[in-house]
Amino acid sequence: MDLEAVRTFLAVLDEGRFRKAADELGITQQAVSKRVAALEKELGVRLLTRTARGPEVTIDGQAFLPHARALLQAEARALASVRPGSRALRVDVIGRRLAPAALLRGFHGAHPEIELDVVTLFDADAAVAALRSGTIDASFRAVTMPGRQLPEGIEALPVLDEPLELLTGPAHALASARSVTPARLAGHRIWVPGIVSGTEWAAYYADLRAAFGLTIEVTGPDFGTEPLLDTVADSPELATLVGTGTRLVWPDSHDLRRIPVHDPTPVYPHSLIWSADNPHPALVALRDHLATTASGLSGTDIWTPSWARPRERQAP
Structure with missing residues (x-):
């Protein structure tokens, strides 16, 4: 009609x-x-x-x-x-328990009037494709992967250098350590299920493994967080790595230990990426908020892949 x-x-x-x-x-x-x-x-x-x-x-x-x-x-x-400004701002956070979700919750706390639609996409390629098609407005990703640059029209703002921690069960050899160095992790089995070849996190862990001679295993299917915690809790040999901003909950009987890693501290480099021609006004508010709350680590006591640098932060 x-x-x-x-x-x-x-x-x-x-x-x-x-x-x-x-x-x-x-x-x-x-x-x-x-x-x-x-x-x-x-x-x-x-x-x-x-x-x-x-x-x-x-x-x-x-x-x-x-x-x-x-x-x-x-x-x-x-x-x-x-219509931009009327519809919800759609943002990909990779995983709802991971640090980017906490960053987005902080934005929502500062701007409760802005409606958000939170989604989780698979990897950086899927996120960039969604940005270019207009399916999402922004995404939190580690950029850029080795040998690759962000496509034309896609912009990035570094927002968080997230330190990694070692997660062990009570019987693990390092369970009583107050902190560990990456060199001390060499020879220990670190289990990180869910690493998929070609993704940005696969590139990160490959460089981490090569830099410190670590044994990072990807064996077995990825059944999610709870089975991972169950296995680590019962194992005297297996440990895993988690970001400090990753929210984890486990039964008291697991008695898991989160152990800081220092000298140097491996950090996972999170950036906000978006399409330069996206007119949604709330996207500007999100970038401004993250630019003022960005948490970047500097100095000689951190490690992150060479492809994640330079780490200069520019105003959006």
């Missing part, structure tokens, strides 16, 4: 005259008459009759009237759902 014709029918009724409706809509009086006539032809009924006092609605017009208003209300809702 031609919604402009429906809008014109309602304007005639609301204004009481074809001429006033034409002025309200910014079209000619002849165009108003043609639109109403076309709508009547489509419906197969007469909606208005002309009288000396002006147009009057017919019985069929009265029956159609509430539906006509509902059609324009539905149109307004449909437009609002996709």
Whole structure:
């Protein structure tokens, strides 16, 4: 149905005259008459009759009237759902228990008036494709991967250098350590299920393994966080690595230990990425918030892959 014709029918009724409706809509009086006539032809009924006092609605017009208003209300809702500034800001956080989700929660706490739609995509390639297609507005990712650059039109803002911790069960040889060095982890089995070749986190762990001679195992299927914690808790040999911002909950009986890693501290480099031509006003607010709360580590006591540098932070 031609919604402009429906809008014109309602304007005639609301204004009481074809001429006033034409002025309200910014079209000619002849165009108003043609639109109403076309709508009547489509419906197969007469909606208005002309009288000396002006147009009057017919019985069929009265029956159609509430539906006509509902059609324009539905149109307004449909437009609002996709209009920048009206629809929710859609952000990919990689995982809902990981540090980027906490960053986004901080933004929501500072700007509760901004509606958010939180999603989780698989890897950086999927996130970039979603940004370019407009499926999402922003994503938290580690950039750039070795030998690759961000595609044209995709911008990035470093927002968090997240230190890694060693997670062990109570029987592990390092369970009582107050901190460990990467060199001390050499020879210990570190289990990180879920590493998928070609992803940004696979590139990170490959460089970490090479830099310190670590044994990082990916054996077995990835059944999620709980089975990982169960296995680590019961093992005297297996440990895993987690970010300091990763939220983990386990039964008291697990007695897991989160042990800081220093000299140097491996950090995972999180950046916000977005499409440069995205007009959503809330995206500007998100970038401004993260630019003022960005947590970057510097100095000789940190390690991150060479492809994650330089780490200069620029205003969005």
